Amino acid sequence: MSVEFSGLGLILLFPLLGVLFNVFLGARFGRGAVNLVGPGVMFLSFAAAIWAFVTLLTMPSGSALTLNLWDWIQSGDFHVDVILRVDALSGVMLMVVTGVGAFIHLYSVGYMAHDEDYARFFAYLNLFALSMLVLVLASSILLMFVGWEGVGLCSYLLIGFWYPNPEFARNGRKAFVVNRIGDAGFVLGMLTIIVTLARHGVWTVEFTEIGAHAAMFSTTAATAACLLLFLGATGKSAQIPLYVWLPDAMVGPTPVSALIHAATMVTAGVYMCARLHFLFVLAPDALNVVAIIGTLTALFAATIALVQPDIKRVLAYSTISQLGYMFLAVGSGAFAAGVFHLMTHAFFKGLLFLCAGSVIHAMSGEQDMNKMGALRRKLPITHATMLIATLAIVATPGFSGFFSKDLILQAAYQSGHFGLWLIGVITAGLTAFYMFRLIFMTFYGDSRVEQDKLHHVHESPPVMTIPLIVLAFFSIVGGWVGLPDGVLWGNAFVHFLEPAAGALHPTVAASTAVLSGVGTGAAAIGFVIAYLFYIRFPGLPMLLQWRAKGIYEVLLDKYYIDQIYDFIVTRPLFFISEKVFGKAVDSYAIDGFAVGTGLAVETSGEIARRAETGNVQHYALVYLLGVIGVVAYYLFLVMR
């Protein structure tokens, strides 16, 4: 049942006020005010979200809270209102976005303490929170698209935050353009849905109504819509082929990487698929495509992460890889499992990025892990929390990641995708390797820190470490809402999401214990190899690098994908813009036409004016010729 709940408006109102304050009054009121308002409005929004969520928990399963803000579009039969809706799915997303977001805002106070542009930063961050909340709370696909575009904009603004550096600005633009390609897919998918329903006389964009009329979709229509929408998801959630913007987005401030490119924005694609689960189940081919691309992306990104020296890049590719897992879950029909991993990932990946930021902050901006080492004495809290997050991401039993990743692999196996399951297991091993490689290179071993940076290495202030501790807590505990069936309260999370995201339909019976064992075993192997490479025999990586130089270079340069895209897409496009449209069409045709018209008038005028000699006799001659003509006409034709 749906209940009107005006508190939903507060959730959006606080970030909006934050934006307005930071934009117009931030510089005037100074750093202290901005540091208070920026995170402050997020915590207030979080409080409102808790209020809404708790209210939802007291209601029967399948209920929702709604709020109709205003009438938006009225065009004949097509009627769209701006409506916010909190059901089980958006409730979970809401808590993640506001909760994790609020703590990352708090962290940013410390991280950006030396930056002059603090007001603009928090303005953008609040604007992002507002857009993401619109995306999550939207009850119609059209409103979701508004939020979708908004987060894309904020991503561009925040990646290129330090825009005076041309490379940073370029990366921001790259993110936006690649996103746009995905957005085209999203729009076409949305239109397919609208048109398919309209053909049957139903004009709507509301999720609930699309779900109610899902039977009107033929398999072809559903497949088309889902594939197009998935294209949008590959853009937003960094899957093959549109993931290329995410690694380069790491040039933005680290809190941005944590919030946008780990915890929230990149998960929008998964959320969208879960929202439209009733459509995806009608298109098995689309689901297969989603699963395959997700798994391949997971493997692909993990292989690249094995050799990256930059600490943030490792985490970026790790994010792409984990998102691949989420889409594997979606493609296996286990939408709730994907959302579960989304939530735990927000905790531990957000934490990983914040810890990385802490390390970079301590290292005076150094991001190359080859120049780190033995930092665990100097950065105890950072080390401890990052270790917790690493244990979570490699799915150590008991930590949050274990329950969510396990559920995904289980769903993949049970829906019959054995090959994909196997790739998922291998990728889990790779994940363990590169994550522990990161930990060992950064915190253990011998110190390779440069001398001038060494004395500056210190732990971060509390305003930064408190969010780390909070997120570490949830990285452990956050998965305990989804225990395997039979243990304590079982999979409460998935059952809670069932009305909104569909139920799991296992087709293959399997022993969950065995499956978990295999997954954990793979992770353990990865850990052992990392230990051997970086603690026991530190010279081993260098040796392997030298022996397998070719493979190393390919992985280091990300399979040269960026160069390939540049060659196939960017260069031809620029060529067409500059040479064809710029030169031929613009310079020659259009300018030529404009200038040519003037030139034609001028030239004809110069030629014509020669008749104006000023000599009366010339005029008389012409007059005489006219007279001859008229007389001839009169005499020969009229006077027959």
Added chain:
Amino acid sequence: MPAGLFFFLAALTVLSALGVILQRNPVHCLLSLVLTLLAIGVLFIGEDATVVGFLQIIVYAGAIMVLFLFVIWLLNLPSESLATGHLALKLFGSLAAAALLAEVVPFVLPARLATTQNATPLGYGAMDSLSQKLFGEYLIAFEVTSLLLLVAVVGSVALASRSPARRTPQGTSAAAAASEPPAGEPA
């Protein structure tokens, strides 16, 4: 009038007309014009237009041509050679004039011009009938014409007189400058 007289007068007219346009000295041109007018006047009289013919000789050849002559003497115009100027213009001009003649002449030939000759009424061309017409049918035109003459007189006096400032016999530049209204800021 007898045909012989007509042909003589016609030849005289054409030759003196050619003299008007072909002679170098403007005074000679004028004298040729006078001769032309006289010949045409006699042709008028021959055609029973007695009053008009005498008017032609007295007014046209007598007064107007004298006016022309005075102006030529006043301006002291020199003779000029005909070979100067736009030769192309002269060539094309002559050709065009010849073309005009060529297209009109076929229509005035007797075969084409089929009109019946009416008998002239009694008193045709005499002073009486002319006056009857002028003061009867064409009275308004007559009065307006006198007004026209008045305007012409006033106009020509206004055009040709010098303004009081320009009394000096110096060139036109000084005259033009002096006749300029006082311009700009006072020096």
Added chain:
Amino acid sequence: MVPLSYLLGLSAAVFAIGVAGMLIRGNILVMFMSIELMLNAVNLAFIAFARNLGNMDGQVIVFFVMTVAAAEAAVGLALIISIFRNRETVHADQLTLLRW
């Protein structure tokens, strides 16, 4: 009785000569004289027709034409004098102020 066509032919000839004079000569006084030639040719044509049709109207027209020609001559000569005073020339080739 002189046939009408002879007189008209004479009129046309004198008119053509006047036209040619307009175009050939550069001295504007001579051009003016050519105009007078044209006027007189037309007068001759009118008289010829008047006699042919037995109507006095043709002679009245000639009367008026003569009057107007006189007025026109007066004003035109005054203009020529004025031009000569300003430009020191009466040759048409040098009076091209209306040139582009």
